[in-house]
Structure formats: structure tokens, C-alpha cells
Amino acid sequence: MTTVGEALISLLEAHGVDTVFGIPGVHTVELYRGLARSRIRHVTPRHEQGAGFMADGYARAGGRPGVAFVITGPGLTNTITAMGQARADSVPMLVISGVNATDTLGKGLGYLHELPDQRGMMEKVALSSERITEAGQLPGALARAFALFSAARPGPVHIEIPTDVMVKPADGIAAALSNTAPPAPDAAAVAEAAKLIKAAGRPLILAGGGAKQADAALRRFAETLGAPVVETANARGLLHGHPLCVPASPSLKAVRALMADADLVIAAGTEFGPTDYDGYGDGGFVLPKNLIRIDIGADQIARRPVTVGI
Known part of the structure; x- marks a missing residue:
């Protein structure tokens, strides 16, 4: 069985991603299970802010979107500074984070690194923030992110995947590659x-x-x-x-x-x-x-x- 977390890695490869910056943790372990079997290079910083700025620097140097994997709560908030700079400078950055299990969100039950509204917070910094609740949503979310990077004023995009969704079956999921071009001049x-x-x-x-x-x-x-x-x-x-x-x-x-x-x-x-x-x-x-x-x-x-x- 291929999980959502493993399918994510295959979809990122299909979009041309060859490097990811991040720190493994309990909220992203399923992503790393697929990463280990991929051709994507992983770079581990000492702090999530470092992961964000590495992704920013990668995008500035090469013109391709930088990608970061971070855990929920403080792992993600540590990345906000880099995302804010990427937004100010129109740098294409994709931040993929975990978040606690779907049925616990917003209830204040004391789960590890819980925030009242993680996605609502990210919507204030990122150009867009999406939550994946079913395997079939993943190709479209990534396609929208990469279309924005190539055909509009770029910046940081956030996608979060609850821990219970990461382990759901995702067999047969295929990439929805975007051929979106920049707007033609008048x-x-x-x-x-x-x-x-x-x-x-x-x-x-x-x-x-x-x-x-x-x-x-x-x-x-x-x-x-x-x-x-x-x-x-x-x-x-x-x-x-x-x-x-x-x-x-x-x-x-x-x-x-x-x-x-x-x-x-x-x-x-x-x-x-x-x-x-x-x-x-x-x-x-x-x-x-x-x-x-x-x-x-x-x-x-x-x-x-x-x-x-x-």
C-alpha cells in the first residue's frame, strides 16, 4: 500500500523537485518514509528557520521553487520568518507541514505542538494555505502551488497534512502537472x-x-x-x-x-x-x-x- 505521505514524495518528483530542506519529527515521519526511497536529496538544518531560508536561497539561486518539510506548531512557526521574506521578495517556496489528527483540531485537547488554528495563521503569511483531508486532494493542491509559481507573482505556499491523513491509502494517485504559462502581454x-x-x-x-x-x-x-x-x-x-x-x-x-x-x-x-x-x-x-x-x-x-x- 502507498500512503498519502509516500505519494506526496512521488508527486513532488513529478513536479521536478530534487531537494527538500527539513527536520524529521513525529508529525512528518510518514513523509520521510517515502523520501528515503526517492531520488530527492534531503538537507537537514539545525532549526526550522534554517530550513525556510535554505529553501528561499535555493529558489533565489536557481529559479526553481524551494521546498521545506516541517512539523506542526512551533516547527512551522519557526519557518514563518523565512516565508515572510519570501513573500516580500516574491520567492517561490513550498512549505509542507504536518498538523495533528483531524478530529483533534481546534479543540484544545493538549496534543503535542497544538495551535488553535494553524492554517488560519499561515493564511496571513502565505499566498495560500491548504489542508489535505483526502488522498485525492493532493495532486490538485500541488498543481495549484506550482501553477502559481510559474504563472503569477510567486511567493510562499503552505500545504498541511494531518497525521491521520498521511497514513491513508493513496494507491494510483497521479500528478496533475500544470502547463500554466505566464499571462500574455496585451x-x-x-x-x-x-x-x-x-x-x-x-x-x-x-x-x-x-x-x-x-x-x-x-x-x-x-x-x-x-x-x-x-x-x-x-x-x-x-x-x-x-x-x-x-x-x-x-x-x-x-x-x-x-x-x-x-x-x-x-x-x-x-x-x-x-x-x-x-x-x-x-x-x-x-x-x-x-x-x-x-x-x-x-x-x-x-x-x-x-x-x-x-
Whole structure:
């Protein structure tokens, strides 16, 4: 018999997961039973917060979702700090936790590491939090998580599995692989942006963390326009060593002057947060008047004035 815990490992492999960070415990032992027979590498930190930040670092370095296994209660709360940072920086992270048996939840019966509402707590930090109560729910929950990672603004996702559900039969469970693609740009917006770019004499590109996986395209674009590329902290490493790269904070006066001199600014994957653009709190950053914004989230584009949003 294949249990839910064992099936989870097979499904993660089907989604391309090759590394998991976590600390075994009584609430996740069934997951580890399947992990030992898989090709997935397991890395054991000394603390669950370490597991979370390892998963975060893995995702930042390689562009693939980082995965962490943690026990219920304090094991999961220890991971929240890393999840909060992953949410702030749009880092794809999947945190899979145990939780006490289904019929004990929310009753205050004193079970080990019991919380009043573990999933409710995680919904405040994660982009989504789901509880698996039946084996058949597992493929869909994972598919939704990986679809979010690939086709929307990513961040941390939480899935919890009660200890009594982990041991349920899950024979024949198959992965529901997601082929969800990022949203296609509006053709009219692209055409309007092209007109602005053609007319610009001093274009400048702002690259944020959302452009991290587009190094080659960004390089071609910058070289075609002859435009300097100013990078936020999360974009550092793009165009490494290239003469058009400006790996300095947009909060610096010299960089702000460079931006102000541009007659067109093209911002790719940056939210214009004060951490990058007003790091010294002097209020000296002025949003460019002639601005093209490229972002995977239409809601992000709508938060600030823009000439063209793609």
C-alpha cells in the first residue's frame, strides 16, 4: 500500500523537485518514509528557520521553487520568518507541514505542538494555505502551488497534512502537472511601448527581481537600445560585468540623476518600493513621468501612475 505521505514524495518528483530542506519529527515521519526511497536529496538544518531560508536561497539561486518539510506548531512557526521574506521578495517556496489528527483540531485537547488554528495563521503569511483531508486532494493542491509559481507573482505556499491523513491509502494517485504559462502581454500595450521606445533619445531600464530569470533577453534589449540598466538589490547579478550595467542602488544621488536624465524609463519586474528607491528616507525619489512598466501582475502595475503597463 502507498500512503498519502509516500505519494506526496512521488508527486513532488513529478513536479521536478530534487531537494527538500527539513527536520524529521513525529508529525512528518510518514513523509520521510517515502523520501528515503526517492531520488530527492534531503538537507537537514539545525532549526526550522534554517530550513525556510535554505529553501528561499535555493529558489533565489536557481529559479526553481524551494521546498521545506516541517512539523506542526512551533516547527512551522519557526519557518514563518523565512516565508515572510519570501513573500516580500516574491520567492517561490513550498512549505509542507504536518498538523495533528483531524478530529483533534481546534479543540484544545493538549496534543503535542497544538495551535488553535494553524492554517488560519499561515493564511496571513502565505499566498495560500491548504489542508489535505483526502488522498485525492493532493495532486490538485500541488498543481495549484506550482501553477502559481510559474504563472503569477510567486511567493510562499503552505500545504498541511494531518497525521491521520498521511497514513491513508493513496494507491494510483497521479500528478496533475500544470502547463500554466505566464499571462500574455496585451498587443496594443506592446505596440504603444514600441512607439515610445522608438521615439526616446535617452532610454533607461530599471531591472528588479522579477527580471531575474531574463538575463539574456534583458541583455539583448539593453544592447539594442544602448540603455543603461539600473538594478535593484534583488536583480543584482544580471548583466554581470556588462558596460551597460549599473549595479548601484537607485537611492544614490548619482543613480537618481541618471534616471532623471532619461526621457523614457522601462521598469521590468520592480515594485518601486522604498527599500530600493528611498533607502535613506530622504524622499528624493520621483517616479519617472514617461514610464513603461513590465510586470507579471496587473495589480502591481495599477498601484502607481504609468504611461504604458505590460
